[in-house]
Amino acid sequence: MRVLILGGDGYLGWPTAMSFAAKGHDVYVVDNYMRRNIAQATQSEALIPTPNLNDRANIFKSLSDCDIQVKIGDICDYRLLETVFKEFQPEAVIHYAEQPSAPYSMIGFDQARETLNNNLNATFNVIWAVMEHAPDCHIVKLGTMGEYGTPNIDIEEGWLEIEHKGRKDKFLYPRAAGSLYHTTKVLDTDLLWFYVRTFGLRVTDLMQGPVYGLSTDESDQDERLLPNFHYDDIFGTAVNRFLVQAVAGVPLTVYGKGGQIRGYLNLKDTLQCVELAMHSPAAKGELRILNQFTETFSINELADRVQRVGNQKGLNVEVKSIPNPRKEAEDHYYNPAHSGLMDLGLKPNYMTDEVVAQMLDNVIKHKDRIDESKIMPRIKWK
Ligand code: NAD
Ligand code: USQ
Numbered sequence: 001m002r003v004l005i006l007g008g009d010g011y012l013g014w015p016t017a018m019s020f021a022a023k024g025h026d027v028y029v030v031d032n033y034m035r036r037n038i039a040q041a042t043q044s045e046a047l048i049p050t051p052n053l054n055d056r057a058n059i060f061k062s063l064s065d066c067d068i069q070v071k072i073g074d075i076c077d078y079r080l081l082e083t084v085f086k087e088f089q090p091e092a093v094i095h096y097a098e099q100p101s102a103p104y105s106m107i108g109f110d111q112a113r114e115t116l117n118n119n120l121n122a123t124f125n126v127i128w129a130v131m132e133h134a135p136d137c138h139i140v141k142l143g144t145m146g147e148y149g150t151p152n153i154d155i156e157e158g159w160l161e162i163e164h165k166g167r168k169d170k171f172l173y174p175r176a177a178g179s180l181y182h183t184t185k186v187l188d189t190d191l192l193w194f195y196v197r198t199f200g201l202r203v204t205d206l207m208q209g210p211v212y213g214l215s216t217d218e219s220d221q222d223e224r225l226l227p228n229f230h231y232d233d234i235f236g237t238a239v240n241r242f243l244v245q246a247v248a249g250v251p252l253t254v255y256g257k258g259g260q261i262r263g264y265l266n267l268k269d270t271l272q273c274v275e276l277a278m279h280s281p282a283a284k285g286e287l288r289i290l291n292q293f294t295e296t297f298s299i300n301e302l303a304d305r306v307q308r309v310g311n312q313k314g315l316n317v318e319v320k321s322i323p324n325p326r327k328e329a330e331d332h333y334y335n336p337a338h339s340g341l342m343d344l345g346l347k348p349n350y351m352t353d354e355v356v357a358q359m360l361d362n363v364i365k366h367k368d369r370i371d372e373s374k375i376m377p378r379i380k381w382k
Contacts, residue, residue: 001278002026004088006075006126007096008068009053010035011227012142012211012270016094017057018218018225019271021066028088029053030081031097032074034118035228035235038104044232044374047244047366051224059224076121078128085133092278093130095141097122098188102146102179102326103379104234112180119184120191127195138202138281140274141192144185145209145263145293145336149176150329155336158207158289178328179381193287200285204277209263209293211270212239212351214362227267229362232374233325238299239264241375243356246310246317247363248370253377256324258300259331263293263338266349276344290340294348309356313364327381 003020007013008029021027031053039045051059057068069088073080075097098119099105105115123141130137148155151174160173172193177183192203219225230236231244242252265273273292282288297305303319310317324330342348349355363370 001091002088003028003278004084004090004093005029005096006093006122007031007098008070009033010096012267013096014056015216015219015227015267016096016271016274017068018060018066019216020275021060021068022064022218027067028069028071028084028090030071030073030075030084032072034099038099039230039235042104042234044230044234044236046228046230047363047369048223048226048229050226050228056225059222060218063221064218075125076118078125081125081129082133085129090134090137092138092140092281093126094274094278095123095126095139098142098184099181101234102181103377105179105181105184106381107379115181116184120187123188123191127191127201130201131195131199136202138204138278139192140204140206140277141188143189143205143207143289144182145207145291146177146179146182147175147186147189147207148173148336149178150261150332150334151176152333155291157291157337157340158205158287178326196285196287202282202284202286204282204288204290206273206277206290206292208270209265210237210239211265211267212237213267213355213359215358216268216271231370233377233379238302242303242306243359243363244370245375246306246315246360247367248372248375249316250372250375251318251320252303252306253375254299254303254319254321255326255377256321257330258303258321259298260328261296261298261332261334263291263296263336264351265292265294266351266355268349269294269346272346273341276341276346280344291336291338292341293336293338294346295350296334296336305351305353305356309353310360313357313360315360322377325377325380
């Protein structure tokens with residue numbers, strides 16, 4: 001298939017591009033280096049340096065003989081996106097190109113506005129480029145489990161049937177995001193739903209939980225092909241941060257009570273999920289929503305796991321609760337459905353002790369590059 005990957009320099013976009021190219025798809029990636037620029041501006045650089053996108057594509061070509069076409073540009077520039085659509089005529093577009101950090105979106109007005117403008121305009125432009133230039137193209141959009149928040153009832157896959165005063169109808173599941181970033185994902189879903197029901201687009205919105213891991217069939221070939229790995233408070237997710245803290249000898253930073261539960265998945269499973277969604281596209285006029293994670297656990301359970309495996313490696317890992325810089329439930333009910341992707345054929349790679357040990361080994365290799373000043377949270381939800 002002709003697959004357009006937006007955000008192709010990113011943590012998920014780059015491994016997806018390699019994986020699809022290796023499977024024989026025709027792959028075109030677009031990225032404007034927003035993440036690299038924010039990382040530099042906020043002293044949140046990745047642990048392992050990664051070559052720029054053109055260099056990575058050349059390295060991958062030299063090792064695999066697979067082509068990845070690269071365009072450096074901003075998809076909020078509609079003329080640029082239109083040119084790509086006209087030239088490439090994608091059959092599927094995988095839309096990762098957003099500002100993905102909750103803490104960044106909560107720094108202040110400028111960062112909130114930047115996140116809102118970027119994420120909404122990016123999604124709006126993708127919708128219009130598809131409508132005007134490739135109306136049959138399937139949009140696979142990355143949403144987030146954080147759109148639902150942590151309600152005190154079971155979370156369904158995107159939709160909820162409600163009976164009210166004796167009548168029934170189906171609605172988008174109620175959403176209650178915990179950051180401005182997560183709220184932009186809610187707004188994206190509403191935009192997509194409007195254009196799907198009014199203009200008959202085909203869209204899959206993947207409500208993904210936090211992804212962990214660096215290893216994929218392609219990135220394992222050469223360290224220069226690894227995806228980005230951040231451990232700071234802006235781009236580093238709890239998993240990466242705990243791994244680095246364990247290696248650096250810093251007590252694991254559990255925020256508050258640590259009862260925050262999320263639905264996690266291995267990077268290898270993101271690749272599977274996106275591919276499965278792409279190969280069985282949503283129908284015209286369908287907004288298909290799938291919850292994308294393979295297992296749920298709390299921050300305390302994650303910290304215990306990293307501590308146990310780290311100690312087996314002789315790391316002497318400590319865990320310490322620190323005041324929660326975020327406003328979120330620290331002890332809550334969480335039972336989200338997630339059978340849709342399993343029904344499509346997902347074979348989960350769970351976070352076993354062996355997987356944690358491999359991730360720790362990767363960090364240990366780069367121990368000298370850890371900058372401890374990047375570890376403590378700088379941004380508070382006020
Ligand atoms: P990332 O920041 O590593 O990748 C996103 C890429 O998009 C970056 O390389 C960035 O430069 C690019 N980008 C952003 N705005 C752009 C624009 N206007 N034009 C062109 N390129 C642009 O983030 P990621 O972790 O790979 O996440 C990818 C997507 O998946 C995001 O939408 C994120 O919200 C979603 N998501 C990620 C996770 C996770 O755990 N990584 C979980 C759930 C959802
Ligand atoms: N947390 C800690 N200690 C830390 C860092 C985080 O206890 O040092 C806690 C947070 O308070 C939160 C939980 O861990 O309760 C998850 O935080 P995170 O930073 O690992 O992930 P989050 O901010 O939720 O965002 C990440 C990605 C985002 C994606 C989201 C999926 O950055 O792009 O949308 O995961 S989800 O969480 O399901 O919304």
